[in-house]
Amino acid sequence: MASRNSLIRPLVHKLHAYVPGEQPKIKDLIKLNTNENPYPPSPKVLAAVKAAVDGRLRLYPNPTAENLRAKLAKLHRCSPDNIIIGNGSDEVLALAVRTFVEPVAADVNRRTPRAFTGAATVQYCTPSYSLYPVLAETHGAATNAVVLNPDFTMPSVAELKRGKQWDFNVALTFVTTPNAPGGRGYATSDLEKLCRAQKGVIVLDEAYVDFARENALKLALKHPHVLVARTFSKAYSLCFQRVGYFVGHPELIAALHKMRDSYNVNGLGQIAAEATLGDLGFYRANFRAIIATRKQLSRDLTKLGFRVLPSETNFILAQPPLFPAKEWLQKLRDRKILVRWFSAPEVSSYLRITIGTPAEAAALVKAVENILR
Helix, strand or coil: CCCCHHHCCHHHHHCCCCCCCCCCCCCCCEECCCCCCCCCCCHHHHHHHHHCCCHHHHCCCCCCCHHHHHHHHHHHCCCHHHEEEECCHHHHHHHHHHHHCCCHHHHHHCCCCCCCCEEEEEEEEECCCCHHHHHHHHHCCEEEEEECCCCCCCCCHHHHHHCCCCCCCEEEEEEECCCCCCCCCCCHHHHHHHHHHCCCEEEEECCCHHHCCCCCHHHHHHCCCEEEEEECCCCCCCCCCCCEEEECCHHHHHHHHHHCCCCCCCHHHHHHHHHHHCCHHHHHHHHHHHHHHHHHHHHHHHHCCCEECCCCCCEEEEECCCCCHHHHHHHHHHCCEECECCCCCCCCCCEEEECCCHHHHHHHHHHHHHHHC
16 A cells, blocks of 8 residues: 555645644633634624524525625625625635636646746735745745835835836735734725736735725726735624635636635625624724724833834734743743744744733733833
8 A cells, every 4th residue: 555645745745834823722811813803793793693593504505605795795886796705815815826826837838828927926925924825835836925125014116126026927916905914004006006017916915904094995896907805804703704705807706706615605604794794883893992902002012112013903013122022922821811923034023912902902011011020
């Protein structure tokens, strides 16, 4: 019989899996490490989900999330044909790679040339969402990681054209806006210049956009090669249900549908998302509360010697004083507070801290004060 290793594709042996934030196994931990909303869903959403736990559980859900797409289309003033729903925005990001990017071997051997030279390449900024390279490598695509400025701002299009690293001819480019883990927001006017210059598909990943000053949704409805990704997880307290979506040109959306798994979005998730769209006032109040807490926490940590970067998300990236960030990670964990630390050189001196409730933020500040004594 063949060895177990020989049963696995060589590509898989080389892959580095996506590493999620630590899930607590200790009681009473304050969880500020995975950018979840600290507030529960709307009571109307909870009621809608509970009411749907009945005989429908034996049935398949609507295969294209038809009702949810219709409600989103009304919200975004577009057609349902402009929208595809996924099992979290992670699924639609993966669909983009599978739909628009050739595996490297296929790129070399393809008989029908693509309209650009980088048909087998996924491009993204770094530091950014660490799932992008995983999706590319899993697909067998090439990657082009473009380093952001030292303060995590994005170079202008003119600067990118003068440099040698950014490629305007790749099959697929991901831009997280606002960015993670840096927290920076990018002006829509700057993003439009980038979209105009890019030849392949460009995905503007707006997972955190509800905490930002502006959004770029209009670019997906204006430019035929632009997709905007949204999620119900970060701002709408539905991480557990996994619902995300793309907005874009109907031809791109139709192509993505061809690659989508059947019944990819569970029925309770569809119902929860639909109910969420019926109670947006509730969530907008939560956004304002989170932004206010973000501002206060940033001020408090700055007074204690942290270097806190400007943020338009539901987290902050902060460079702590006295000890290396990795030591702070453990010191806070010893005090039952979870934050996130990344080993990548560009961000290894920082902690990423999710914005919790005011009480959780106050507990974090108190713990920092105790550590500094």
